[in-house]
Every structure is written in C-alpha cells, then in structure tokens.
Amino acid sequence: MTRILTPGQVTLADLEAIYWDGTPVRLDPSAHAGIDRSAARIAEVAAGDAPVYGVNTGFGKLASIRIDRADVATLQRNLILSHCCGVGDPLPEAVVRLILTLKLLSLGRGASGVRRSLVDLIEGMLQKGVLPVIPEKGSVGASGDLAPLAHMTAVMLGHGEAMVHGRRLPGAEALRSVGLEPMALQAKEGLALINGTQVSTALALVGLFRAVRALKTAIVTGALSTDAAMGSTAPFLAEIHTLRGHAGQIEVAAALRALMDGSGIRASHSENDERVQDPYCLRCQPQVDGACLDVLRQAARTLEIEANAATDNPLVLSDGQVVSGGNFHAEPVALAADMIALAVAEIGAIAQRRIALLVDPALSYGLPGFLTPKPGLNSGLMIAEVTTAALMSENKQMAHPASIDSTPTSANQEDHVSMACHGARRLLPMTQNLFWILGVEAMMGAQGVELRAPHETSPRLLAVKAAIRARIAPLAEDRFMGDDMAAGGDIVAGGALIAAAGAEILPGLVA
Structure with missing residues (x-):
C-alpha cells in the first residue's frame, strides 16, 4: 500500500516503515500548488536579465559568470554530469529508497522551483522500484551531498545506472523498463536536486x-x-x-x-x-x-x-524572492550522527x-x-x-x-x-x-x-x-x-x- 506523505509533517515512524518495509510513497496532492508556484517563479527569473545564483550563473566559485539564456538548460545538465564523482561501493538499496523519499519531501515544500513533472518522475521511480546506483563516498556534507545526489539525478536524465528488481541497468534502460522516460532539466532543477542533505540524512x-x-x-x-x-x-x-x-x-x-x-x-x-x-x-x-x-x-x-x-539553494521564498542561503550545510545531521555513533x-x-x-x-x-x-x-x-x-x-x-x-573545498568558497x-x-x-x-x-x-x-x-x-x-x-x-x-x-x-x-x-x- 502506498504511503501518502505531507511535506513538513512526516514522522520518524513513516520514515522507519519506508526503510524496513520498502513501503512505496507519494506526495499528498496538497503539495502541488506550492511546487507549481515556485516553478513558475523560477521560469520568470530565468526569462529575465537579473543574475540569480544557479539559474543564470555558474556555481560555487564560478557564481560571478553569467550564463546566456539559451544555455540555461545545458548548464543544469553539465552540472549533474560533472558532479558524478562518487567512488566506492554502492549504497544499499534501502538507503537509496530513503534518499529518494527525502528528496521528494524537500522538493514538496514548494521552495525549490522545480516542475511537477520532475517530482512525478521521482514518485514513479519509487513506485516502480528504480533505485539509482549511488557510490558511497564523495560528499563532505556541505553545499549539499553533491556527488552522491548527482549520481541519483543522472539516472533521471538517462545516464548512470540503476537497480530494478535485482537487475543493474543503464539509467535510460532502467527507466524505460518500467514505463518511465528520462527528462531534460530546466532552469535551477539540477541545482535543486543536488543541493541538499538527503544522502547524509538518510544514512x-x-x-x-x-x-x-x-x-x-x-x-x-x-x-x-x-x-x-x-x-x-x-x-x-x-x-x-x-x-x-x-x-x-x-x-x-x-x-x-x-x-x-x-x-x-x-x-x-x-x-x-x-x-x-x-x-x-x-x-x-x-x-x-x-x-x-x-x-x-x-x-x-x-x-x-x-x-x-527544504535544504537546496537558492530557495524561492513565500514573497517570491529567490535567495541564496546555506540550508545545504549538514551540521545538524553531522552532530546527530556523532551522537548516534x-x-x-x-x-x-x-x-x-x-x-x-x-x-x-x-x-x-x-x-x-x-x-x-x-x-x-x-x-x-x-x-x-x-x-x-x-x-x-x-x-x-x-x-x-x-x-x-x-576542511575547505571548492577553491575556498566552501570553507567550512x-x-x-x-x-x-x-x-x-x-x-x-x-x-x-x-x-x-x-x-x-x-x-x-x-x-x-x-x-x-x-x-x-x-x-x-x-x-x-x-x-x-x-x-x-x-x-x-x-x-x-x-x-x-x-x-x-x-x-x-x-x-x-x-x-x-x-x-x-x-x-
């Protein structure tokens, strides 16, 4: 039976059932309006001339470089492929299922500016058992779990690999084997998918x-x-x-x-x-x-x-501002993990x-x-x-x-x-x-x-x-x-x- 999740109101009991039992999930439809509203705002920003981080600029230390309007989609694709730098053994499938669920919840808060079709694809992957192969190592837990989340996102674009009911398949084949199709990213969507603490939090x-x-x-x-x-x-x-x-x-x-x-x-x-x-x-x-x-x-x-x-960056605020912050910094998770250890x-x-x-x-x-x-x-x-x-x-x-x-990374832009x-x-x-x-x-x-x-x-x-x-x-x-x-x-x-x-x-x- 599918578990319906309301972003902002999910309990530990919900998450534990998803982990132990593999319960499939779907967002409560009440989240759709906020998702659509923030996506429309990002589309409006992308069509304008004002520089907005990650929408029409480069990333990290390259944030001062403006990107032509015609290259905004390419920018997001390049972001994902260049960040697929994880190494090591794949994370367990039950962990990956939880990662996808947490990303779904974060996007469902309606502050990330992604289209509903992207959310629908994540729901479809969870419903039909398409679990990206995510290498276990490569994140320092700030600016998001960049490398592992890029491997997750690559499958959505038809790249990388995924497990589907015990078979390890190329990304595009994995999706099509269950009736799903890869998608092309639009403005800010790649950044929304990899800026976030979902891998750290799931683990x-x-x-x-x-x-x-x-x-x-x-x-x-x-x-x-x-x-x-x-x-x-x-x-x-x-x-x-x-x-x-x-x-x-x-x-x-x-x-x-x-x-x-x-x-x-x-x-x-x-x-x-x-x-x-x-x-x-x-x-x-x-x-x-x-x-x-x-x-x-x-x-x-x-x-x-x-x-x-909501832990990606920038975020679409309730008044329509698109503002860069630091919710991707996983210090609360790091301290909690140390306590558990x-x-x-x-x-x-x-x-x-x-x-x-x-x-x-x-x-x-x-x-x-x-x-x-x-x-x-x-x-x-x-x-x-x-x-x-x-x-x-x-x-x-x-x-x-x-x-x-x-330790400082990314040319000292990410210095803690x-x-x-x-x-x-x-x-x-x-x-x-x-x-x-x-x-x-x-x-x-x-x-x-x-x-x-x-x-x-x-x-x-x-x-x-x-x-x-x-x-x-x-x-x-x-x-x-x-x-x-x-x-x-x-x-x-x-x-x-x-x-x-x-x-x-x-x-x-x-x-």
Whole structure:
C-alpha cells in the first residue's frame, strides 16, 4: 500500500516503515500548488536579465559568470554530469529508497522551483522500484551531498545506472523498463536536486533506526546475561532511578524489571550468595543504556526536522524572492550522527563486558569456564568473546567525531563543511558490529541460563531463549562456530529478540 506523505509533517515512524518495509510513497496532492508556484517563479527569473545564483550563473566559485539564456538548460545538465564523482561501493538499496523519499519531501515544500513533472518522475521511480546506483563516498556534507545526489539525478536524465528488481541497468534502460522516460532539466532543477542533505540524512536515519533496534535488543540480552550470572535485581528498583530523574534510565530499569520478573534462578541462590554488589556491566545497565536512549532521542528530533526540511539553494521564498542561503550545510545531521555513533559504541562496550563476565569463572558465580560443560577438552565460547572485543574496539575507533573534521573545498568558497555524509555512513558498519556483539551475548546468555538447570529463568526470558534456540543449538562440545556467530547477528538485526520479549515493555523513541 502506498504511503501518502505531507511535506513538513512526516514522522520518524513513516520514515522507519519506508526503510524496513520498502513501503512505496507519494506526495499528498496538497503539495502541488506550492511546487507549481515556485516553478513558475523560477521560469520568470530565468526569462529575465537579473543574475540569480544557479539559474543564470555558474556555481560555487564560478557564481560571478553569467550564463546566456539559451544555455540555461545545458548548464543544469553539465552540472549533474560533472558532479558524478562518487567512488566506492554502492549504497544499499534501502538507503537509496530513503534518499529518494527525502528528496521528494524537500522538493514538496514548494521552495525549490522545480516542475511537477520532475517530482512525478521521482514518485514513479519509487513506485516502480528504480533505485539509482549511488557510490558511497564523495560528499563532505556541505553545499549539499553533491556527488552522491548527482549520481541519483543522472539516472533521471538517462545516464548512470540503476537497480530494478535485482537487475543493474543503464539509467535510460532502467527507466524505460518500467514505463518511465528520462527528462531534460530546466532552469535551477539540477541545482535543486543536488543541493541538499538527503544522502547524509538518510544514512543518519538508517543508523538511528538500527541503533534503536540494537538498544532494545541490548536491554533484552542484558537481562538474560544478568540472570545467567545470578545478578541482583535490586539495582533496578524504581525509586533508585526516579531519584535521579533521567527518563531513559527510568525506562530501561523498568524494562529490566519486567524482563526478569518471575525468574527462579537468582532466588534459588540468594540466601547463600556472599556478593554485596555486582560489577557495573550488570548493575549500571539503566544508567548506561538509559543515557544512550536519551541521546538517541535527541538525535531523532534533529533528524525528523531535517527530513522535513527544504535544504537546496537558492530557495524561492513565500514573497517570491529567490535567495541564496546555506540550508545545504549538514551540521545538524553531522552532530546527530556523532551522537548516534557514541551511543552505539557505548551500548556495545557495556554489552562486551557482560560477555567477558559470563565466560570468566572468577566472575560468573559458578558457571563453567567459557560456558562449556567440559572446559579444557573444549574451548567453548572463548574466542566468541575475543571477537566481540575486536568489534567493540573497532566501534570505539570509528566513534571519533566526524563533525569536527572540517576542511575547505571548492577553491575556498566552501570553507567550512560538516562531514555529515561519512559521519552518518559509518553508522552502518558500526551498527552491524553491534548486532554481532549482541548476537554473541544472546548466545552466551541462553547457554548460561541453561547451565543453571533445574532452575529456570523468567517467562519472558524463556521466550527469548526459545527464539535464540530456533537458530542456535546449545553448545555441548566444540563445533564450527562461524555459522552460529552469523546467525546471532541476524537474529538481532531482524528484531526477533525484541518480538519474543514483548516489544511493549521496551522503551521507544517517544519520550
């Protein structure tokens, strides 16, 4: 079913459904009048003699060069082809779908001066599954995501390449294979398509959606690990967290209480347990994961605003002025991406310490070394823990802020840039690393609670364990582990543990 989007009013829930489910979209017809009005204004400017940036002038450092009226269309075509300078692997198709959607929303604000036929073509590409091949590298996140958006636009002109239902085709062939035709750009349209933050924003949104899924899963696997280690639930008591007052912390503690409610493991040993306090990786889960939740919510607010924004240049204002500004500068997105990266690194860091605790007989309160029933003859989950340490360390290295790494470009015309695009793009490998870390924790937590038999964990965590065991068998003796490691990551990425635990008890992005 097609999702109808109203520019300026699109929610994170809309965007998340488009990303995960591939829902096709179309603009609400209420946007058409504004699009037509701004297009008419640009046509009027193009027919006049006054210089207007990007309409009848060159671009960037070449803005002082006037363009003849007869060459205005050629100017836009040349802009796109000359800016197709991206390199690297293609962006994932789900990301490209979101990029096209965000560009549609930006143009739908009625401030870009493009014709409705151009908007119709983007809608048609989304409806019929024509997804441009966009190289992942080449944007510095200011003056727009120029190179990647040029590769997107090139397909609309019949150049470049696109994926169509699993086939990689030349741009013109890709369009015609689904009954669409390439188009020629008119005044300002090329600039409207490549000046904008849509690639950076789409990548940051994808990083956000994946980070939230990982955080919810980390609360589930953290509860499983806590029970496997016979950790105390006292640090999760509600009053402790209300005395501090942070919303995320309060919600994570509540989720942990709900997940562990009814467990017989801790209760079976509480009278003889000489421990006074658990290590921080168990005890401080609400404080750490709750802080990460609060940070993700702040980033989410920024990205929801940006997803609804008009970010090209110049813009057609409500009074008819065509004015150059700087909405293409992606600093808000860059800072949001840095925040998400920090949260992803921290979620993985504390999860990895829980993993390390479970395999260490000095800390795991009676569990066998490396969670194997026959340690020595078997290494058990020894190297699975080592792999998570490698992944955690890689994420810490990638979490260095990208937004502070400005460098001048374009002959110093663009003398401060955001680096939002690669700051957001790194969130994809970072969240994949986190999925693998949490997959290992899930595997170890399931093994740990089973080793506590005949005592059983809580009803919710039994359901979680069943979801794990549907893909990963108990580890009785050493076996080839690569398949289990991959399955663990897939279980987390697909959200299976969230569903098994009961998604309603886990915090979301709405404060």
